[in-house]
Amino acid sequence: MEIILSKEAGFCFGVKRALKLTLKTLANEKGHVYTMGPLIHNPQAVEDLKNKGVLVAESLDEIKSGVVVLRSHGVPPKLYQQILDTGLKIVDAVCPNVKLVQKLVAQLKQNGYTVVVVGEKNHPEVMSVPGIVEGETLVIENIEQAAGLPWVKRLGVVAQTTQTCEHFRKIISVLLHRTFELRTYHTICEAAEKRQQNSLDIAKQVNMMLVIGGKNSANTSRLAQVCAMSGCTTHHIETAAEIQSEWLKGIEKIGITAGASTPPWIIDEVMDKLTAISL
Secondary structure (H helix, E strand, O other), X not given: OEEEEOOOXXXXXXXXXXXXXXXHHHHHOOOOEEEEOOOOOOHHHHHHHHHHOEEEEOOHHXXXXXXXXXXXXXXXXXXXXXXXXXXXXXXXXXXXXXXXXXXXXXXXXXXXXXXXXXXXXXXXXXXXXXXXXXXXXXXXXXXXXXXXXXXXXXXXXXXXXXXXXXXXXXXXXXXXXXXXXXXXXXXXXXXXXXXXHHHHHHHOOXXXXXXXXXXXXXXXXXXXXXXXXXXXXXXXXXXXXXXXXXXXXOOOEEEEEXXXXXXXXXXXXXXXXXXXXXX
């Protein structure tokens, strides 16, 4: 059985940066180190951080002292202000691409645009965008919601960084008919685009794709969707333990890709298990 591993699989720049900042903080600070929600969307990586001493807080009430690391997906503006007001030390590990989306939305609102984010309304990244929580910034998840948007004079649109270009284009084509002036920013992460395209290219060459990453990871789920839509049999797994031997019967070529928050050791374990089965 031939195994093809995507050259784009695993940690992206933003995740590497967030992990580096968190571990550096852990090494330099004497008090507790917290993240507001999981630092990244990978249960195994978060558990590894916990074992090293990084605590996950789901609310600010859980943190009485120490350092707060802002997760890679960002935090809602109101929560950010609340953290500032407590006087707790803050380490900003928010992905620069997510910060760009936040900045562009703020600019669009200031310039009088009705702002739309194409993405998942309950995803932490989207929730960190200015005006989302208050309902002043709109979220569109699908074409039906885009078609149902009331006509507005000026419309500004950005994308959640892990969306697919194809989905974003389809939404934009509908929104063109819902406004007089449309201003669009292509905010899909370049690394996410490359990962999706590389995974699709591999899916067209193999009999089956394994997509490795957290089930709570938007970008990993998107990879699985892209591979499955190509017609290739696709399985989204978090660890090597989920691989079922019957999946591999009659498989001559198998492709491997992984989400932006998938640790390298998990990819290695999957590769080792597949190699052992194929021998």
